[in-house]
Amino acid sequence: MRSDARSNRLRILEAATEALACPGDTSLKSIARRAGVGQGTLYRHFPTRESLMLEVYGAEVDELVTAVPALLSALTPPHALRVWLERLLGLGRSTPEFAEAMRGATAAMTEQCREPYRPLLDALTSLVRANEAAGTILPGTTADDVLVLLGPLWHVGPEDEEPARAARLFDVLIRGMCPASAVRDASVPGETRRGT
Known part of the structure; x- marks a missing residue:
């Protein structure tokens, strides 16, 4: 995995972990925005919400x-x-x-x-x-x-x-x-x- 792709993946996981730790919007769109990536980037790493949740945990x-x-x-x-x-x-x-x-x-x-x-x-x-x-x-x-x-x-x-x-x-x-x-x-x- 390229360094920029690895960095994006880590940012998505960090954003998801932060989003889940506090009440509010935990949609994939919100997580992508918090991570500073586009939804396409998020879906390339995590094609489903379930795959992201399993990775977070x-x-x-x-x-x-x-x-x-x-x-x-x-x-x-x-x-x-x-x-x-x-x-x-x-x-x-x-x-x-x-x-x-x-x-x-x-x-x-x-x-x-x-x-x-x-x-x-x-x-x-x-x-x-x-x-x-x-x-x-x-x-x-x-x-x-x-x-x-x-x-x-x-x-x-x-x-x-x-x-x-x-x-x-x-x-x-x-x-x-x-x-x-x-x-x-x-x-x-x-x-x-x-x-x-």
């Missing part, structure tokens, strides 16, 4: 992606899936723009549109396959299936009238996806390690 995405091997080595497959999805949902509830971007994952029709999601989809696929191998999830389940099921939970945020509702709905989702195992709260000591 890149550090959080990297943490989710790199956590999978450690989770699978320390926890049973259904517990690993639960903990990872809790982290994903937690990020979405605290940052609505990230949740909005993730809702776009299942709507993305072309491989190009899905490319920004690839690391997260691959990480989730590893968790789903581990559960399939363990017999704790319905064979043939895909990462896309899980994200479709997760979709409604993005709307249940911390401001919900009944705070326990989000946890209850999430528990229903996990028990529905992994009925072959008694998946309980992975934070309870003694219930998450293999062989316990």
Whole structure:
């Protein structure tokens, strides 16, 4: 990437981060204006709003992606899936723009549109396959299936009238996806390690 293109990309990311940090207009047009670039330049680097949002939250995405091997080595497959999805949902509830971007994952029709999601989809696929191998999830389940099921939970945020509702709905989702195992709260000591 040429130095001017790299500079434009960094300015766009900085502008997006600043825009998201304070209330106001977070449209792509506004972000381009704040970055001092044209909308065409912004779209060359980030063809969709979702791709920009996923890049802005890149550090959080990297943490989710790199956590999978450690989770699978320390926890049973259904517990690993639960903990990872809790982290994903937690990020979405605290940052609505990230949740909005993730809702776009299942709507993305072309491989190009899905490319920004690839690391997260691959990480989730590893968790789903581990559960399939363990017999704790319905064979043939895909990462896309899980994200479709997760979709409604993005709307249940911390401001919900009944705070326990989000946890209850999430528990229903996990028990529905992994009925072959008694998946309980992975934070309870003694219930998450293999062989316990």
